[in-house]
Amino acid sequence: MPVSATSACSPEAAGARRCMRAFLRLLAGVLAVLVLALALWPAAREAASLAQGAHRFIPLGQLWFELDRASLNMAQAGIQRYVAPWLWEDVVQRLLVLPAWPVLGGVALLLLLLRLLLLRPRAR
């Protein structure tokens, strides 16, 4: 049944939208904290290596490999065998060789920005 303008503006519908926005705010906030925590791990290791005078970026792929090498291996096989070999070599692999903490830090910032946008009251 189509939703009429009246029902979309009803107190029930407005309540549901508020609930959804609250959920998305919470989700964005939790994800931002998790991704930021994940970014801190390689950042701390890089800082330690820098203090020892031998700095080297830790790529995203390295982080994935250390966290769960089986899923990394299966993702490569799945994409190359069942989607397209170039998708892994030319797209995914290029992302995975990027340094982990700046990329993850950027993703965390985007999530926080999204959360802020969701906090703003909607114009009527």
Next chain:
Amino acid sequence: MFVHRRKPWQRPDSEATPEAAVLAHAARPRRLSRRGLLAGAAAVGAVGTAGGIAARAQGRDPMAWWEAQAGNDPTRALYPAARTAAYTLDRPLTEPREAITYNNFYEFGSHKGIWQAAQRLETRPWTVTIDGLVARPRTVDIDALIRTFPLEERLYRFRCVEAWAMAVPWTGFPLAAFLRWAEPLGSAKYVIFETFQNPAVAPGFRQTWYPWPYRDGFTIAECANELAFMVTGIYGRPLPPQMGAPLRVITPWKYGFKQPKSLTRITFVADRPVGYWEKLQPSEYGFWANVNPAVAHPRWSQATERMLGTNERRPTLIWNGYGEQVAGLYAGLGHERLFA
């Protein structure tokens, strides 16, 4: 001495298209479209980049491409070698086209179009270093090494851990003969075989988190077994790159992931090494990797195998059918994870 080696794509004058045919083709009317120009520019760009040879292999018939490569191999005259009658098969030989176009070579990716990507691998000049616990460490030219041993052809079954299989005529020399030639010291208990490592050739090396180069090892006793074979060719020709040219190891009672390709170093050591796949996925791949239909891979059954080409399902044989020759190697090793 200057030795001119023809590249795979260089053809003799005798194979050149007759001038009349070229002129007749050129005289045909055609439209010069923008799409055609763009496609031509893209093709020229592709051929001009690092993947030049691989790009030239695109769209080529794999058998014709291989024939051209084999024709330029410095050891071509050694093929076909005499077949050793002792090694027989219980199944028909796999069609060459199937065997050379369905390959695993992780350095080039994990898809099944490896044969084209692997054409980037230039197999000459090529050297192999023999070091570690040997009387005389040395680096030898591949052609000199191949000519050191009389070549023979053997029919072997090949079983991949992915549950596909083939039956092929390998050409090479016994690994036992190589061991005698390499003169390992008494303290050497294992042999490590190492594959080439060149990031300019294979995209896999860009994934620096993997434990490159591929290395894997066998016990000295396994290497001395009569079945262990140093392979230089297949189907009466030198190996194509995708199958591990110019030199690889075949131990036919083990799964394919335990068959090092395109060897550049062979090292004799005292301690058991951890192989490439064992490092990557120890829960799935172990040191011994012997074929056993009763021991399933964690993600699939190993009870049967699919034959390349025919897709026939056959029951997998324990030790891949070579128990008579190799089961004795593992007496007293029941506590080990022999079949993964």
